[in-house]
Amino acid sequence: MTLKTKNIEILKKLFDQNKYQEVIQEVDKLKKEDIDHIDTLNLIAYAYARIGKLENSIDFFYRALEVNSENYTTLIGLGDTLQEIGKQIEALNFYEKAVEKYPDDDVANFSLAQGYRKIENLKKAAFYYGKTDRRLSTAFQLECIYLDKNSDKKEFDKIIDESRKEAPNPLVASISRHAAIKNSTYDNYNFCSEPFKFINKENLIQNNIIDDDLINDLMRDINDANTSQKAQALIINGLQTSGNLFLLNSSSVNKIKEIIEKKIKLYREEFSDSREGIIKYWPKNFDIYGWIITLKKGGELKPHIHKLGWISSSIYLKRPKRKGLNDGDLKFSFDGAEYPSNGVSFPEKIQEINKGDMIMFPSSIFHSTIPFSSDEERITLAFDVLPT
Numbered sequence: 001m002t003l004k005t006k007n008i009e010i011l012k013k014l015f016d017q018n019k020y021q022e023v024i025q026e027v028d029k030l031k032k033e034d035i036d037h038i039d040t041l042n043l044i045a046y047a048y049a050r051i052g053k054l055e056n057s058i059d060f061f062y063r064a065l066e067v068n069s070e071n072y073t074t075l076i077g078l079g080d081t082l083q084e085i086g087k088q089i090e091a092l093n094f095y096e097k098a099v100e101k102y103p104d105d106d107v108a109n110f111s112l113a114q115g116y117r118k119i120e121n122l123k124k125a126a127f128y129y130g131k132t133d134r135r136l137s138t139a140f141q142l143e144c145i146y147l148d149k150n151s152d153k154k155e156f157d158k159i160i161d162e163s164r165k166e167a168p169n170p171l172v173a174s175i176s177r178h179a180a181i182k183n184s185t186y187d188n189y190n191f192c193s194e195p196f197k198f199i200n201k202e203n204l205i206q207n208n209i210i211d212d213d214l215i216n217d218l219m220r221d222i223n224d225a226n227t228s229q230k231a232q233a234l235i236i237n238g239l240q241t242s243g244n245l246f247l248l249n250s251s252s253v254n255k256i257k258e259i260i261e262k263k264i265k266l267y268r269e270e271f272s273d274s275r276e277g278i279i280k281y282w283p284k285n286f287d288i289y290g291w292i293i294t295l296k297k298g299g300e301l302k303p304h305i306h307k308l309g310w311i312s313s314s315i316y317l318k319r320p321k322r323k324g325l326n327d328g329d330l331k332f333s334f335d336g337a338e339y340p341s342n343g344v345s346f347p348e349k350i351q352e353i354n355k356g357d358m359i360m361f362p363s364s365i366f367h368s369t370i371p372f373s374s375d376e377e378r379i380t381l382a383f384d385v386l387p388t
């Protein structure tokens, strides 16, 4: 086995064990001339992307492109990372190349669909979602059709009917409920018929589960990790960390993760008698994917759902003092994402938020932050239970 092949084996093994920091540490030990194999470059680029260091990731993907401009892994990875930093047109260019070279590939078609969706070309996005069997592609196709004023209503109904035959998913549930309220019809998609009843709130500080020391350690560890912060179209006056927070291997992050794992179990148990799809089809395997959202004065998070999640949650690590009624609180709703509402009013629920609160809710509910005017920051740890 040559040295280069051996290096790739080592890096691949670490990568497959999700040890991304260690991949990077191993690479630091290599001589520059040994980092010229396409697999090595892709592994490093992906490792950087996974821990949220996107600029480094992009540098290595470009180096990989110089070695092979048609490599599938490079084209998709570079597209994904460019998309993450908001360079949508450049990302699209690499996805196009991938579909051109691998026209039947699920991931390439799905990524291209996502790319078109980002630039609001709904027709093309729906077309490419329709060409892939990837999980959630039907839900995303349905969403594009729902949003597209010129789309065929029959196509929409057909997809909803087909989806009912399969295990439910929160995005189809959200769209189906929205369309039912808008059209004053009955929603018979079985995910969670009364989602407001599935909102769970607990104060982790009052219940002695977390304290200020843990919050401060966590904030310090996240700052020390120097994770990229990304602007996000839904966030006004604020930032969101990139990558999965729970991949940071620090004791504070691990402590929080342990607490969250227990709470997810308890949430499921609390509703164990329910016949709703959210409980009945609870994912056998899932990951917990977390991130931090920091909002500053005037900060706001527009209504959205967590499309990839099953249940979602937010834990309030810092909460600005209220200056007006409900400022900085959380609003749940059945409307958002610029779905066509035709002037119909949708049910809402305002959830009061205090520091230390942990709110868990079905990923199918729209939620938003009510803007606040205090000078203090509002820091939230958000996470999704992601079916895998």
Ligand SMILES: [Fe+2]
Pocket: 304, 305, 306, 367, 382
């Ligand atoms: Fe959210």
